[in-house]
Amino acid sequence: MRRTGAVLAAAAMAVSLAACSDTHTYSSVEEKIREAGEVTIGTKWDQPNLSLKQGEGEPKGFDVDVAKYIVKELADGQDVKITWRESRQANREALLQNGTVDMVIASYSITAARKNYVTFAGPYVIAHQDTMVRADATHITKATDLENKRICQVPGSNSYKRITEPPPDGRLGLSATLVGADSYSECLQKLGSGGLDAVTTDDMILAGLSSHDPKRYKLLRNPFTDERYAVGLKKGDTATCEAVNRAVAKMWQDGTASRLLQKWFGKTGLVLPKTAPAAETCS
Template identity: 70%
Template structure:
């Protein structure tokens, strides 16, 4: 733990001397890189339908991908920017930012107090709510509190399971559920399909994307019990870019872009109530 803390301090100090940009060059911050070099490396999920899903050799597609494109274009003053996409699994997001592999991450990245010492978060750009998905024929789980003694997924790098099993402030329900490990939520859904899990519980947008792929196979309980503030992750200390991204997010809500993107990717999901206004910014301290 002490070694990680020291590494974070060194990384922050290095930023003060100049941020090494992916692909060459040196810039004081990511916002400057976008304006001057017209390029950026963005981390997204590649395995989450409707949020960030990569098919074949093309670019990833989904709500988070489109949000990233819109934010980057705002940062560039409306000019086109070359975006290199990097897969950013939940377990690797902090490391990818700290070592400069990516310039920003837009990947269902909930803003939490535990993550703030390692990451500078812009946003949130939208607020999701944790919910629960079960097999369509499940009759013994109708609400989140029914997960007591049930098998739920523990996706690597995700905090969602803690909302079920831990007490506040990190948790929510403090239930004795049985944890089944998985590398990501795609594997969680596979295990749910195979009968190795009773439920997958995480953000409703994530669940909606998977449920939409096989609507007769799964059902989302529509029993939300948390607020998950999706932020845009930046290297710790990049306050200038954070403030610029917050302005971009405000503009995208004001001009209707965010509403259009939510409708595009989630408008057909039954029972999913979509946000209609921009969430308050967290601040870039």
């Protein structure tokens, strides 16, 4: 029965990956990259310094450069055609499950709940949840000051839960007013117009958003979580997961990870990691 289940799971994986190709089926994303020379990657399109798409060009940022490095490693250095798809917080799991994308590299933090639906490779870097306020705000200096304040709620993101819920799913268990937004770029607009008191999410996201208008916004520099940014894969694609983990290890060993962090965040004031994070077990 166990062997039969494994065979059925492999067949389901091949059918799903076939949706990304007109003529072939593949047992894993790694195999598709090697044999077809193409891959579809989901990224954010509205996060400066991480992944920002402007005009007709491809997105640019740290996540995009990490994705390119990983794909090239999986292809043994051969050229691969990458198709970029927008992947927001609310639809990342669905895009993987229905085969619209082969992998998601989009400030995608590993959580226990998400692991029920996604196989995570990496993490490739660790971010930390922090808080951003308007530059003239003096009444909010740390995360616990968000009691009874208006904070942003983005569908699919766990950041607001870290504030409003207690452990184990949350962190601080504060009473705050949640103001909905479709993305963190919309949260920034609401903060600037006075519709919010603060935006709280990963420091890399906030640093990218605030760095383009540093006189208007400020980070509290009061991190209180570890957010393990990983590569999201269709549940069960362990072969690609293991290959990505090898690529991530090499990216840190050869200095590429540190160079990319400095390139995209060196001027933001963030304390940048200097060592590779511990790899997630592929499952």
